[in-house]
Amino acid sequence: MREQSHEHTDVDRASEETGPASYDARSVEEKWLPVWDELDPFRADDAVVLAGQKPKRYALTMFPYPSGDLHMGHAEVFALHDVIARYWRFRGYEVLNPMGWDSFGLPAENAAIRNDEHPATYTYGNIDTQYSSMKRYGVSVDWSRRLHTSDPEYYKWTQWLFLKLREQGLAYRKNSPVNWCPQDQTVLANEQVLADGTCERCGAEVTKRELTQWYFRTTAYAQELYDSLDDLQDSWIGKVVNAQRNWIGRSEGAHVTFEVDDHDPITVFTTRPDTVFGTTFMVVAVDAKLAEELVTEEHREAFEAYRDEIRKASDIDRLATDRPKTGVFLGVHATNPVTGERLPIWATDYVLADYGTGAVMGVPGGDQRDWEFATEFGLPIVRTTEPPADFEGEAYAGEGPAINSPAAGVECGLDLNGLSVDEAKRATIEHLERLGSGSGTVNFRLRDWLLSRQRYWGAPIPIIHCQACGEVPVPVDQLPVELPELRGADLKPKGSSPLGAATEWVEVACPSCAGPARRDTDTMDTFVDSSWYFFRYLSPNDSTQAFDPALAQAWGPVDLYIGGDEHAVLHLLYARFFTKALRDAGLLTWDEPFSAYLSQGKVINGGRKMSKSLGNGVSLGEQLEAFGVDAVRLTLVFASPPEDNIDWADVSPTGAAKFLQRAWRLSGDVTSQPGVDVTTGDLALRKVTARTVADAEKLVESYRFNVVVARMMELVNATRKAIDNPAEKGGCGPADPAVREATEVVAMLLSLVAPYTAEEMWERLGHAPTVAHAAWPVVDPALLVEDAVTAVVQIQGKVRARLEVSPDISAEDLEAAALADETVIKAIDGRTVRKVIVRAPKLVNLVVG
RNA sequence: GCCCCGGUAGCCCAACGGCAGAGGCAGUGGUCUCAAACACCAUCCAGUGUGAGUUCGAAUCUCACCCGGGGCACCA
CATH class of the missing domain: 3.90.740.10 (Valyl/Leucyl/Isoleucyl-tRNA synthetase, editing domain)
Known part of the structure; x- marks a missing residue:
């Protein structure tokens, strides 16, 4: 692709009359990003949903942990997710598509120790990097709702929710043998220990220790967490429901x-x-x-x-x-x-x-x-x-x-x-x-969720231990309990929380009796942060409450959640638990957070997981550089059904880029004007277009995004033929209104996957940006009816003849036609017809002998 | 051991119980070119993991088995 660019000028010059033969992905990306920023087409309007002016859709994808830049896995899930979010907007829904960062966690802390700095340096540096990449990636996110779980404005409410659950008797402390990770120097929940007894995060062999720790009483909801899986059976991907069933046991x-x-x-x-x-x-x-x-x-x-x-x-x-x-x-x-x-x-x-x-x-x-x-x-x-x-x-x-x-x-x-x-x-x-x-x-089988951690970079547990009063919750008006400033060597794990060393922070007056007391020095499992972030997206800037229950009522629950299988039990179970607890606290009216769940497969290379040691890593940045955003997105969406793994060695971003060029070229060939009466257009092409739209709707709604792309390819091929072929070969020429109609549909469909190319096409078709605001085509049912269908005639279930018949032919007529057909008569070969099965207009099966 | 999911062309993948092929990759042959790349046109390729069963008819439904992936597992 890059090699093309130096020839590009020649091509442009040579084809001044017919228009350029290709476009440059990079310059198109640079052209449209500022335009979209200006138009801000993806902002979710609370007022519209609260007033019930439009039906709502809440599209959610698992927010990233800020470790370095985005990788192929992120690229896949964002591409898949964007298909449904953009589709819903086309179909007239008010769509909430937010994004944020799961920004507490150990990698930042370990980096801080290594580099003698504060974890925030690593964390927010990577967030900036990932944010820029996501912007360039062209996801249809409402960025005004961006959040980071490590912001005090966020974890204030994590702490508030902890206290809320504690009030309900759902958070408690007990002494018990617990899982201890010697590598990460902290305790772990059962869910965070793999079947082989190793740490889910770092792979070290987990040992046992007898310790007093904080727990969430997940077992209080064991029955309900299990039973409501029945309701999710059809809308969640089966293996995740199965995994949760087995886990709850x-x-x-x-x-x-x-x-x-x-x-x-x-x-x-x-x-x-x-x-x-x-x-x-x-x-x-x-x-x-x-x-x-x-x-x-x-x-x-x-x-x-x-x-x-x-x-x-x-x-x-x-x-x-x-x-x-x-x-x-x-x-x-x-x-x-x-x-x-x-x-x-x-x-x-x-x-x-x-x-x-x-x-x-x-x-x-x-x-x-x-x-x-x-x-x-x-x-x-x-x-x-x-x-x-x-x-x-x-x-x-x-x-x-x-x-x-x-x-x-x-x-x-x-x-x-x-x-x-x-x-x-x-x-x-x-x-x-x-x-x-x-x-x-x-x-x-389910156990309570051990939530305290002996590490720094998490939300402090908002409890004060007083010799006289025991456990005293930090008063709400004193939240958040902000982390003390520790950095570098201060964070070195030593078996107890680094917060314990921050003497001035730890030693406080008891809120209840004003006597000497100590803060709890543990922080919360970062899975606590991510158990409720989808509620905070509803009220990201509300300084008076975690989220507005009215907005939760209006927007919730999430209509489609896409994420990785590695969270099949962990995060998804915790989020379900939180939702039920918040419901019982009176903050919600519904029982399950995610109406539908789709898991995305992994991006692998050469049959193996990408890894540094195998040297088979594929850099997202390099792929984007080589093929452009749209081609990479298209490759990821088209490669396989969303839940299957994608082997980068099996796919062809080059092929995707070629297809995009083919599609784009159509927009330069259309010679009719915008708004032309399409009903006078070529019927054959119009039928293909209508069929494509109708199929695409069904396919997107059932998350079969790879097949949608195949349908787009068909439509592009059909349109190309209609333009190029002479009338006697079924073509209609570039001026035919049906060509414009088909090309506009290509642009709209393509915008689900390849927004830059689609936007460029939309402009060349004479429309103002943005294609995201285009009116979705209404399919005329008459165009879905075939003039003639091929009926097959089977003898003993084997196809022996084909007949061109009218789609509304009666069973009697079809049977008569079949029995009168010469090939059929020959195939019967004088034998007795014992039985005739007719499925008009498509099939006749003769049982002979 | 128990529970889920899958097995269709060299590869990735489509196919309301009704013509096994939609799309793509790779391959082959051609058009274009001084040549190549790009583009375009054409074309090759499987009978659906195995064995039974149900049915007029099975890739599709049932059962058993084989293979692959995943979850749980001294959970009583």
Whole structure:
């Protein structure tokens, strides 16, 4: 592309009469940017929406973290997102399309330590860079709503919301074993530890520490967070709904209470209450307090030795499922509430302290883990479900009739024998409820969200700890609690928050009793900042409230959210939690923040993720330089469906640039004047145009943006042919009004993806800027009707002939025509026609023989 | 192990249960050119992962399996 520029002048000179053969992407970009700034066509008008003058659409894309300049991934999501935002404007919606920066976070802090500076230097420097790039990228954003989560004006409200949630009992402090990242020197939420036990952010192996930390009570909404996934099933991309379901991990079952000798009873959670007859022992988590309370003096030494050994093992080892079961007997017995049998109680590490009640009834006949444990320690095994005859495994957890429930000769008031698993579960729960020894219940895997962090560059937790009054919230009129000025070496992680070193900042008078007190020195997880930013966009400059509930009512919820899969559980779950909490605080009326969610695939190169070590990185800046903004955007949108990965090695920005030139050239060929009566234009081309618009509407609305681009290409090809071909070959020449109509539609459609080229075309077509304000074409339904359609005649389902028929042909006529056709008669070859299926006007299928 | 999603031409991808091909990339042949690039025209290429089933008819629906991607996982 660049090489062209030195020849450009020759081309211009040579083609003065026919117009230039190509345009220069760079100069077109420079030409239109200031014009758009002047026209400001993307400002979202609150008044219009509040008054209900226009229907609204809220388009949201995950705001970037300011690390360096934008990369290919950003380019993709912004390009996809802009298609829908621009389309909605064309369709008459008042569109809110805001942008900001998720600007708290560790990279800035680490850079500050490295370079002996303040994190703000890195942060705001990168924001400036990214802002310039985004402007050039031509996204249709309302920049007046720009926000940065690290601005005190923003995090004041993050702090306010923290206090609001605390008032609702949704933020609390507790001491517990927590995930600790030794690399980042801070605690992490469960969601931020990957399945392999490493830190989601930096990849270091996460360890455990016992610490007092702040939590959001996400579990209070576990049921609702799970249930409302049903409503999102169709409008969210399936894999994200699935990931959230798995993460929340709902399981139905029962609590069963077992009396214990000389001790409080133990309650366990089980999904298989029907197997209670097969319980031959009890197991409690070795690291739970319960184990320590239960163990007898006689067994204490052995227990403690076992426990210490387990504590030394890493989580990675503990999580391995293939090692032999271990445990120690605690010296006490429980009583089976149904049979009265006495059951030994053991401690083990295969039971988790923080799931369910930290204790389990051991049913070796029905649970493989219990089977292994029983085998290891010589405990009895009783089957309570009859396995199929060919069953060869050990524990049997499948369907089948209940047996040994109770065992022959036992009378206990409950008989499950012969019942199916479901029937037996229900009967057992009813029986337990009668006995007062249990009840049906639902358990969740989801844990509370650990939100405090021992790092500097985040929103300080607005709590003051007073020896006399305890936790005291910072009064609202004293918000924000601004970060003290720390820089460079002051920020070095040392296992506790750097804020602790800012003595003057930390030591304050208690707001309640005025006695000596200390500020909380932890900052909030940056996922807190991003859990509500889409509300702040509604009132970005409001200094009196986080957001205006009336505007939330008018604009919310977000109509389409586009972002990366890496946030499938993290950010999306947190934002859903915040929305429900804010609803219950009376600030919102709706339940879910994002009506539709689309995830964008990754941009990879040569089949591998781009990385410095592989040396396969593709620089967005270089691509833009080489091909222009529009060609890069078009490449990214056209390459594949939005959610699929794009391999840069498989795509062709050169091809995209060629197409743009082809499209643009049309606008120079049109010779009719703006406003010409298109109804007199060439019918064949008009039909293609109408069909394209109708299809494009459906395709954009179902987010199949790559197919929309293919349709644009077809329309460009058809228009080119109409201009160039003589009448006898179906052409109509450049003066035909249909050519203008088609080219204007190309400009409008193209503006969804390639705004500069489209704007340039629009101008050459004799219109004032901006094409974004152009009137979307109204499709005349008459133009969508085909004059003649090709009906296929199948014999035994195989196509044997084609007939040109009228689109409104009757079934009888079509059948007659098919049977009269010579090719058909030949293909039937004298056989009997046994059955005729007619789908007028497209198909006839003959069954012969 | 459980749960989602996918598998169509050399490649990226289209196809209301009804003609497997819309579009693009790459390839091939041509027009233009002194030559090349650009542009334009033409053209080659698969029977839809495998096996059954439903149906007049299956890429599409059902089941099983194979392969790839993702989520959860000693979660009772």
